[in-house]
Amino acid sequence: MSRSKRMGLQPVAQGAAVTQLELFFDLVVVFALTKVTDLAAEDTSAVNMLRALLVLAVMWWVWIAYSWLGNVVRADEGLARVAMFTAMGAAFIAALTIPEAFHDLPGGWSGPLVFALAYLVARLVHLGMFWLASTHDPQLRAQVVRWGLGSITIGTALLVVAETTTGATQIGLWIAAVVGDMAWTLFAGNGWRVNSAEHFSERYGLIVIVALGESIVSIGIGVAALPISWPITVGSLLGLAISGLLWWAYFDVAALSVAHALAAADGERRIKIARNCYTYWHFPMIVGVIALSLGLKKVLYYVGDSSHHRLTDALYGIPLFALYGGVALFLIGLVGGKAYATGEVTRSRVVAIVVLLALIPPAAALPALAALAILCAVLLLLIVWETVRFAAPRDEIRHGEHHR
Structure with a gap:
C-alpha cells in the first residue's frame, strides 16, 4: 500500500467542486480581513497603511497555499482534513495577533513572535502535505522541493527574524519576506498541478x-x-x-x-x-x-x-x-x-x-x-x-x- 493511500489522501478529480471544509477554512479568512481593516482604521498614516498591506499579504499567502493544495488532494479526506484544521488553527492565531504583529502589547506572550510562529506552522503543514501528495509524481515532488527550499528560507524565516526587531528594520524585513516569497514562487518553476x-x-x-x-x-x-x-x-x-x-x-x-x-x-x-x-x-x-x-x-x-x-x-x-x-x-x-x-x-x-x-x-x-x-x-x-x-x-x- 502506498504512503498516500495509507494517509487517506484522495486526488482531486477533473471537474471537482470546492469542498465544504474549504468553505469552513475561509471563515478564518473573513476574521483575518476584518482584523486587517481594523488595523488600517486605527491609524491612517502611510506607515500604518504599509503595515496593514504587509499583514494582508502574509494572510493572503496562507490562503493561496491551501487553495493550491486543495486542488491536488481532497481537503476533506484523510490526513488532509487534519492538515486543514491544523492550518485553520494556526491562521486563526495569526489573525488574533494582527493588532500585535508589529507592536507587542503589554502582558502575555510576544505578539509579533506568536504571529510569525503561527504563520510558520501553517506554511510547514502545507509543505508537508504537498510532499506527501507528490509521492508518485516526480515532477511535482521536484517542484515542491525547489519551491519549499526558497519559500521557507526566504519568506518565512525572514518574517520570524523580523518579529525580533522594531522600527524601520522590522518593516524592511517584512517587505523582504513578502516580496522574496512572491518572487521565488513566480520563478521557482511551473511543475505544479491544477487537477x-x-x-x-x-x-x-x-x-x-x-x-x-x-x-x-x-x-x-x-x-x-x-x-x-x-x-x-x-x-x-x-x-x-x-x-x-x-x-x-x-x-x-x-x-x-x-x-x-x-x-x-x-x-x-x-x-x-x-x-x-x-x-x-x-x-x-x-x-x-x-x-x-x-x-x-x-x-x-x-x-x-x-x-x-x-x-x-x-x-x-x-x-x-x-x-x-x-x-x-x-x-x-x-x-x-x-x-x-x-x-x-x-x-x-x-x-x-x-x-x-x-x-x-x-x-x-x-x-x-x-x-x-x-x-x-x-x-x-x-x-x-x-x-x-x-x-x-x-x-x-x-x-x-x-x-x-
Whole structure:
C-alpha cells in the first residue's frame, strides 16, 4: 500500500467542486480581513497603511497555499482534513495577533513572535502535505522541493527574524519576506498541478465574495453605535451598491472568461494562468476591497456622527484615496488577470480606472456622502455601458458553448 493511500489522501478529480471544509477554512479568512481593516482604521498614516498591506499579504499567502493544495488532494479526506484544521488553527492565531504583529502589547506572550510562529506552522503543514501528495509524481515532488527550499528560507524565516526587531528594520524585513516569497514562487518553476480548473476558479471566486462581504461588514461596524438617520441610510445603500457593482464587474463576464481560458489550457500554460491570473492578479483585488472597506467605514462615520462631524465635511487624505483607489485597484486586478488569460484588454475598465484616479482631488472638496455617490455613479455607468455595448459577446460567454 502506498504512503498516500495509507494517509487517506484522495486526488482531486477533473471537474471537482470546492469542498465544504474549504468553505469552513475561509471563515478564518473573513476574521483575518476584518482584523486587517481594523488595523488600517486605527491609524491612517502611510506607515500604518504599509503595515496593514504587509499583514494582508502574509494572510493572503496562507490562503493561496491551501487553495493550491486543495486542488491536488481532497481537503476533506484523510490526513488532509487534519492538515486543514491544523492550518485553520494556526491562521486563526495569526489573525488574533494582527493588532500585535508589529507592536507587542503589554502582558502575555510576544505578539509579533506568536504571529510569525503561527504563520510558520501553517506554511510547514502545507509543505508537508504537498510532499506527501507528490509521492508518485516526480515532477511535482521536484517542484515542491525547489519551491519549499526558497519559500521557507526566504519568506518565512525572514518574517520570524523580523518579529525580533522594531522600527524601520522590522518593516524592511517584512517587505523582504513578502516580496522574496512572491518572487521565488513566480520563478521557482511551473511543475505544479491544477487537477480541476473548475475547482480552482470557483475557489478564487469565493474568496472575492468573502472580501466583498468584509466591505459590507465594514459599513455595519462603522455605524453600529450611531442612531439610524437618513445620511446613514443613504450612505449604507450607496456602499452596498458599490460592493454589488464590483461583484457584477467580477462575476458577470471577467471571471467566466478567465475560467474558460484556464479550463481550455493544459500543461505549463494552465499552471501559468492559475498562478498569474489567480494567485497574483487576485491579490490587488483583495487589497482594493480592503481599502474600499476602510473608505466606507470612514464615510459612514463622517455622515453619521453629528457630534464630531458635519454632513458637509469632506473625506480627504488616505481614507479618500482608499475609497477611490481601492475600487481602481480592484479593476486593475480584473483587467490584468483577464488580459493575461485571454489577451484582451477591457478598455472601458482602463478608462474607468483613469477617471476614478482623476476624481480623487476634486472629490476631496466635496461632502463625503457626495464623494461616495460619485464613486457609485462611475461604477454604475461602467456596468451599464458594458452590459449594453457588449451584449452579444457577453451572452456568448455566459450562455454559449461553454455551458451547453
